[in-house]
Amino acid sequence: MNTLDFIAIDFETATGQRTSICEVGICVVRNGEIVETRSWLVQPEGNRYSYWNMRCHGIRPEDTKMAPSFAEVWQEIAAQYLGDGELLVAHNVPFDRSCLEQTARYYELTLPELQWDCSLRRARQIYDYGCHTLAYLCEQLSIPEGRHHRAGDDAEMCARLYLRELHDSNQFSAVGC
Template identity: 60%
Template sequence: MQGINFIAIDFETATGKRASICEAGICVVRDGEIVETRSWLVRPQGNSYSYWNMQIHGIRPNDTVYSPEFPEVWAEICGYLKDIPVLVAHNAAFDIGCIRHSLELYGMEKPDITYYCSLRAARKLYNFGCNSLDYLCDQFKIPYGQHHRAGDDAEMCARLFLREIKDFGLCGLEEMKYYGGKL
């Protein structure tokens, strides 16, 4: 898949607020191959968590009390985005919303980034009753670690999106423009 370059991204949040990121994960894809997966614990503002969010991902205030806040983690992620200014997320409305709200909360500039949504593509391409990330990965036997941990979910998303590109019979990301937008 020469020329297929993107960064799959995933966030976990501490509360129902999109700007309460407590974990960020990326999976870097170059020429259709996964080359790196990373994750960071992030201290949300006030380090407060809701019970329900902790039940989903298992991250607790003690895990992030000494972690960097979003601006420091975002600076590291932007280092990757300099080379590949393309993001992919499963349910991009959520993850892109996390970025937008966090940038606004911390008064940071919004970079010029293109993004794609593997969920929107799955709804168009496949005829499953469920299109959750873990369900689709199970259907296609895509391996994954711990669901609802950002690094593992980012890699699952990357593998799923590569499958979608193949199943659509596409040669490049620009052909997926219906399933994306600008940050």
């Protein structure tokens, strides 16, 4: 494999509802190298938060009361970063994919054709650890960590982990983590 392009993506939610996205993070990888990491605060519908979600990620209603809606943020992401067939990578794809798909339906947005891969699924296949959380894997594999449960940092940690997984499984030999 000569080039590797993908976008690692992460969503934080304000409540237990998948449509309550309050932060989106992406990490753009081109030719096996991280070229950009970004995050956007998003005002969830009604700007309502659960105690447990705030405790997890630290984002509060006052942080997002002036933030754009998901539809506005997604329009920017789609226009600047996504094309049909783009590979999105997440650590626990079922969660992130359902957040994106359910929220897109809620806002009546059309998503481009996307391919998905899961760094959690790959980690379970490659590494013999009793724990496969993003933070634990990054610690074990000496991958630089940011603020866990903040979307931009988690997206970059996921991208670095995915590159490492490809390297460790001999699927991409020119990867530098």
